[in-house]
Amino acid sequence: MSRTPLDTVEHAAATPDVELPWAELGLKKDEYERVVEILGRRPTGAELAMYSVMWSEHCSYKSSKVHLRQFGEKAPESDALLVGIGENAGVVDVGQGYAVTFKVESHNHPSYVEPYQGAATGVGGIVRDIIAMGARPVAVVDPLRFGAADHPDTKRVLPGVVAGIGGYGNCLGLPNIGGEVVFDACYQGNPLVNAGAIGVMRHEDIHLAKASGAGNQVILYGARTGGDGIGGASILASETFDDAKPSKRPAVQVGDPFQEKLLIECTLEAFREKLVVGIQDLGAAGLSCATSELASNGSGGMRVTLDDVPLRDSTLSPEEILMSESQERMCAVVEPGKVDRFLEICAKWDVIATVIGEVTDGDRLEIFWHGGKIVDVDPRTVAHDGPVYERPYARPDWQDVLQADDAGKLPRPATGEELKDQVLRLVGSPNQASKKWITSQYDHFVQGNTVLAQPEDSGMIRIDEESGLGVAIATDGNGRYAKLDPYTGAQLALAEAYRNVATTGARPLAVSDCLNFGSPEDSAVMWQFAEAVRGLADGCRQLGTPVTGGNVSLYNQTGEAAIHPTPVVAVLGVIDDVARRTPVAFQEEGQLLYLLGDTREEFGGSAWSQVVHDHLGGMPPKVDLERERLLAEILISASRDGMIDSAHDLSDGGLVQAVVESALLGGKGARLVVPDGLDAFTFLLSESAGRAVVAVPRSEEVRFNDMCGARGLPATRIGVVDGDAVEVQGEFTLSLAELRETHEQTIPSLLA
Amino acid sequence: MARVVVDVMLKPEILDPQGQAVQRALPRLGFDGISDVRQGKRFELEVEGPVDEAALARIHDLAESFLANTVIEDFTVKVEEVAEAAK
Numbered sequence: 001m002s003r004t005p006l007d008t009v010e011h012a013a014a015t016p017d018v019e020l021p022w023a024e025l026g027l028k029k030d031e032y033e034r035v036v037e038i039l040g041r042r043p044t045g046a047e048l049a050m051y052s053v054m055w056s057e058h059c060s061y062k063s064s065k066v067h068l069r070q071f072g073e074k075a076p077e078s079d080a081l082l083v084g085i086g087e088n089a090g091v092v093d094v095g096q097g098y099a100v101t102f103k104v105e106s107h108n109h110p111s112y113v114e115p116y117q118g119a120a121t122g123v124g125g126i127v128r129d130i131i132a133m134g135a136r137p138v139a140v141v142d143p144l145r146f147g148a149a150d151h152p153d154t155k156r157v158l159p160g161v162v163a164g165i166g167g168y169g170n171c172l173g174l175p176n177i178g179g180e181v182v183f184d185a186c187y188q189g190n191p192l193v194n195a196g197a198i199g200v201m202r203h204e205d206i207h208l209a210k211a212s213g214a215g216n217q218v219i220l221y222g223a224r225t226g227g228d229g230i231g232g233a234s235i236l237a238s239e240t241f242d243d244a245k246p247s248k249r250p251a252v253q254v255g256d257p258f259q260e261k262l263l264i265e266c267t268l269e270a271f272r273e274k275l276v277v278g279i280q281d282l283g284a285a286g287l288s289c290a291t292s293e294l295a296s297n298g299s300g301g302m303r304v305t306l307d308d309v310p311l312r313d314s315t316l317s318p319e320e321i322l323m324s325e326s327q328e329r330m331c332a333v334v335e336p337g338k339v340d341r342f343l344e345i346c347a348k349w350d351v352i353a354t355v356i357g358e359v360t361d362g363d364r365l366e367i368f369w370h371g372g373k374i375v376d377v378d379p380r381t382v383a384h385d386g387p388v389y390e391r392p393y394a395r396p397d398w399q400d401v402l403q404a405d406d407a408g409k410l411p412r413p414a415t416g417e418e419l420k421d422q423v424l425r426l427v428g429s430p431n432q433a434s435k436k437w438i439t440s441q442y443d444h445f446v447q448g449n450t451v452l453a454q455p456e457d458s459g460m461i462r463i464d465e466e467s468g469l470g471v472a473i474a475t476d477g478n479g480r481y482a483k484l485d486p487y488t489g490a491q492l493a494l495a496e497a498y499r500n501v502a503t504t505g506a507r508p509l510a511v512s513d514c515l516n517f518g519s520p521e522d523s524a525v526m527w528q529f530a531e532a533v534r535g536l537a538d539g540c541r542q543l544g545t546p547v548t549g550g551n552v553s554l555y556n557q558t559g560e561a562a563i564h565p566t567p568v569v570a571v572l573g574v575i576d577d578v579a580r581r582t583p584v585a586f587q588e589e590g591q592l593l594y595l596l597g598d599t600r601e602e603f604g605g606s607a608w609s610q611v612v613h614d615h616l617g618g619m620p621p622k623v624d625l626e627r628e629r630l631l632a633e634i635l636i637s638a639s640r641d642g643m644i645d646s647a648h649d650l651s652d653g654g655l656v657q658a659v660v661e662s663a664l665l666g667g668k669g670a671r672l673v674v675p676d677g678l679d680a681f682t683f684l685l686s687e688s689a690g691r692a693v694v695a696v697p698r699s700e701e702v703r704f705n706d707m708c709g710a711r712g713l714p715a716t717r718i719g720v721v722d723g724d725a726v727e728v729q730g731e732f733t734l735s736l737a738e739l740r741e742t743h744e745q746t747i748p749s750l751l752a
Numbered sequence: 753m754a755r756v757v758v759d760v761m762l763k764p765e766i767l768d769p770q771g772q773a774v775q776r777a778l779p780r781l782g783f784d785g786i787s788d789v790r791q792g793k794r795f796e797l798e799v800e801g802p803v804d805e806a807a808l809a810r811i812h813d814l815a816e817s818f819l820a821n822t823v824i825e826d827f828t829v830k831v832e833e834v835a836e837a838a839k
Contacts, residue, residue, distance in 0.1 A: 117824065228767060251765040251766055327767070
């Protein structure tokens with residue numbers, strides 16, 4: 001069999017009629033025609049590889065872009081924002097000269113295929129985003145969604161994902177301080193593995209991804225390039241060349257956390273010595289993404305010799321090299337005079353580093369292979385001028401039916417005994433049960449700066465040992481609420497994460513999000529997406545917390561069945577002195593329990609409706625962001641002035657869930673009295689937003705009450721920390737031992 | 753009595769961080785001339801009764817579903833006679 005000639009630019013120009021497998025690579029006909037129009041000829045195989053991967057939904061945000069613009073347009077004025085959307089990760093000023101960068105991303109599909117490696121490389125990818133900003137990673141968080149807890153496939157996926165997150169994060173020496181685990185049958189076949197990371201740096205150390213200055217050298221460093229994660233490129237390669245290949249299957253990406261640790265240290269040392277002009281991590285779309293983004297963010301010109309890329313598999317074709325998603329690689333742009341020092345540092349850390357090209361004064365990205373020019377494009381057309389779709393969206397017909405199916409009509413417990421029984425079922429249900437079995441597989445305390453970790457309301461890390469300055473992060477997202485009303489659901493996710501940060505005593509500053517939805521080609525899903533983005537953007541403006549970046553994951557669906565719309569929102573906050581933090585656990589007997597906020601009859605999408613009635617319908621709880629802001633101010637002031645000793649936000653499962661968690665964590669019970677104007681059921685199980693329960697030392701009661709009164713926040717005394725049971729007067733008593741047994745056995749018995 | 757050996761190796765295109773670590777250590781320790789190392793797992797199964805086709809099929813099943821993660825690993829099954837008076 002004769003080998004087809006190298007598909008160079010000249011060859012492509014001379015053979016306009018060659019058919020390329022653009023459809024197999026995921027391009028639509030009009031998209032391919034647009035590529036031909038941009039280039040004025042047919043693309044080479046390598047160019048087609050680049051365009052197809054960079055114009056994919058994942059890289060180009062082609063369906064979501066038109067909606068995501070709202071995050072910029074509606075962004076609130078914020079002095080805290082140093083770097084906004086569009087960079088590898090947003091950067092926030094937290095005072096004392098420190099800046100914090102954080103971001104949440106999805107690694108959903110790879111984690112379904114190979115749970116351990118999928119989740120591990122998810123952590124690796126988000127950590128490299130943080131390093132690329134010049135920050136030292138200090139913590140990770142992991143919001144997770146799985147199918148039904150008792151489904152056999154959950155037993156395959158969950159332990160692998162948890163082990164992968166733990167294995168990679170623990171090896172890197174990064175504490176895992178938060179996240180969530182939620183089970184719902186809608187995630188069967190489409191588990192959500194979102195990963196977030198936080199990094200810390202000094203203001204002057206912020207680095208942006210760009211390549212400017214002709215003559216500057218492009219250095220690829222980190223792992224060798226192999227066939228990892230190549231999907232369509234293999235098709236392309238096999239159609240273009242007839243070489244026998246070991247495997248045409250897309251190879252699962254395997255993470256190497258030690259290599260990543262070396263990358264962190266090596267990159268930060270190069271930054272410290274000011275050797276780096278621009279930098280980019282290699283994630284999805286690998287070198288295609290790194291070269292085109294670096295070039296287009298700089299002056300535009302770059303020349304790359306692909307033969308110089310260190311390979312793990314010498315049979316890779318140039319298309320595959322360009323599309324490979326091998327992990328633990330980064331690309332830096334370095335001035336010629338500093339290249340030697342940069343390579344020296346890499347050698348010291350045992351990191352392979354190779355000059356693969358240079359910045360040119362033109363505006364073309366040119367890539368060479370075996371002496372032939374196989375790519376000659378305007379990098380902006382690859383990186384930024386991808387297709388943008390105004391996908392049709394329409395409120396689905398079933399939305400009205402769903403919302404009319406009011407959860408308030410569900411039969412409620414008639415007696416104290418029945419209420420007790422339902423409360424027990426609730427706290428022992430997979431979603432409300434203790435996640436200790438999962439989170440204890442992660443190292444929370446490595447590095448010695450962890451102040452709070454799961455199951456606290458937010459994770460908290462000290463960033464300055466002298467002053468005690470710290471940051472807190474919480475991630476939340478309730479797909480059930482969002483399904484009932486995506487606009488409100490997104491705001492509830494934001495409100496909950498915001499409230500969680502404030503509950504621990506930190507001041508919320510900024511937001512990152514990971515928007516997990518079904519197929520954008522379904523107008524109902526697109527409507528959910530549009531509504532959720534609108535809700536989130538409006539909410540962020542009102543709360544004064546800008547969205548700094550994030551990620552969109554679409555096509556989370558199997559056949560016709562999409563997942564619940566699941567906007568996961570991460571809120572970052574700052575606390576001046578971590579010694580002032582507020583924990584969840586009850587601290588001392590005799591302290592008074594106060595319920596802050598208003599409790600209404602709100603059961604739509606509630607944990608109770610799911611656990612007791614397997615029901616999803618009605619409207620989610622109302623959102624009042626002004627109230628959230630006021631509640632946050634009170635919680636932060638009370639924490640700073642020592643007026644409260646513990647606090648817990650109220651969300652799914654309502655008051656009783658919060659009190660049980662605080663009691664179990666503190667090993668101290670509570671006596672509760674149903675306040676006037678509420679029935680016991682609503683008091684315990686409603687999921688009205690904007691609420692928290694706090695424990696106030698008796699000596700602080702007057703001061704605390706005065707503060708709430710003066711600021712107009714309803715504060716109702718509901719009981720006292722006492723004994724070794726949770727007692728609701730006139731209704732029921734549940735011993736801590738029984739509650740603990742129920743709350744902590746569920747997950748191990750299902751998964752261990 | 754017979755022994756069945758199941759060898760599990762990462763597929764060739766999958767990154768093998770352990771093998772790489774070994775390969776990189778070799779020249780440091782003065783062992784030159786090794787260009788690549790891949791590390792795998794070997795399982796030795798002592799089988800009760802005859803190792804007939806049915807037994808091998810069973811072992812193939814258990815290797816496929818339990819010993820190997822076939823998303824990223826390949827495996828081979830081979831029979832090894834155990835010398836009764838070994839050593």
